[in-house]
Amino acid sequence: MEPATTRNEKILGAGQILLAALLWSSAGLVIRGVSCDMFWLLVIRSGAACLVLAPGLGALRGRRFGLNAFLAALLYALFMVAFAVSTRVVGAAQAVGGQYTAPLFVYLALAVQRKLRVRLSGVLPMALIAAGCAVALVGGGLTPLTLLPLASGVLFPLYSAFLRRAGDVPAGAVMCVGNLLCVLISLPFTWGAALPRLSDAGLVALAGVLVNGFGYTVYARGTRRVDALAGVMLCLAEPVLNPVWVWLFLGEAPGGTALASLLLILAGGVLDAAFAALRTRRRA
Helix, strand or coil, X not given: CCCHHHHHHHHHHHHHHHHHHHHHXXXXXXXXXXXXXXXXXXHHHHHHHHHHHHHHHHHHCXXXXXXXXXXXXXXXXXXXXXXXXHHHHHCHHHHHHXXXXXXXXXXXXXXXXXXXXXXXXXXXXXXXXXXXXXXXXXXXXXXXXXXXXXXXXXXXXXXXXXXXXXXXXXXXXXXXXXXXXXXXXXXXXXXXXXXXXXXXXXXXXXXXXXXXXXXXXXXXXXXXXXXXHHHHHHCCHHHHHHHHHHHHHHXXXXXXXXXXXXXXXXXXXXXXXXXXXXXXXHHC
């Protein structure tokens, strides 16, 4: 039987990741009506988050910001940039589809390393998620560029893995550096792009504080309390909630392809949770 302390830590971690997914999903509402170049959006969002998180660097208190923490910050920045590039080149729907291949890459890596047993109860949810991602990726047509969004699906679990290896380095410090790197990487790509209006920049900065600042910091804390696969599976709440908020508050219903992708990913997540609950009950 699992110790109560460990179980409570996992519950807390799961709650933190779900809160982060809730914040990530709400960002679409904030920037939906904003007219802003994608890379200016990255610079403003990450810049605002970096300023808010800067006091977190003081929490290091002499502790070394080691290689694992730096790699986590760098991979976070590359993930954000990869998602922006995918959105610009192939479209938002395909970019999101690529992002949510993350559980598939984690499951495959764990299986190859023999850190989990390949069972039907694990394969079925992954098959449904893979189908949902495939629908999103090829919905706008199949070209060689369709594979570009898969970079996000690889970078996100790598970022999460190095976060767990960063040990006692405060999550706020890692995310502050990550957002700073994101600004530095994105800024050259804004060359020639029109500056956003002040009102639009303000909304984007607000999204940066909520999503890049608070949201990813909460996720960074939560992912250290759960295993790798559970962490990325909980993140699937975001693609489910995002169109819900848009529909409820803006009245925009998802299209047929987006809805099919959403339902397949949701079915995979629900099925995985159901199998996990059954395994927990058997061990109790």
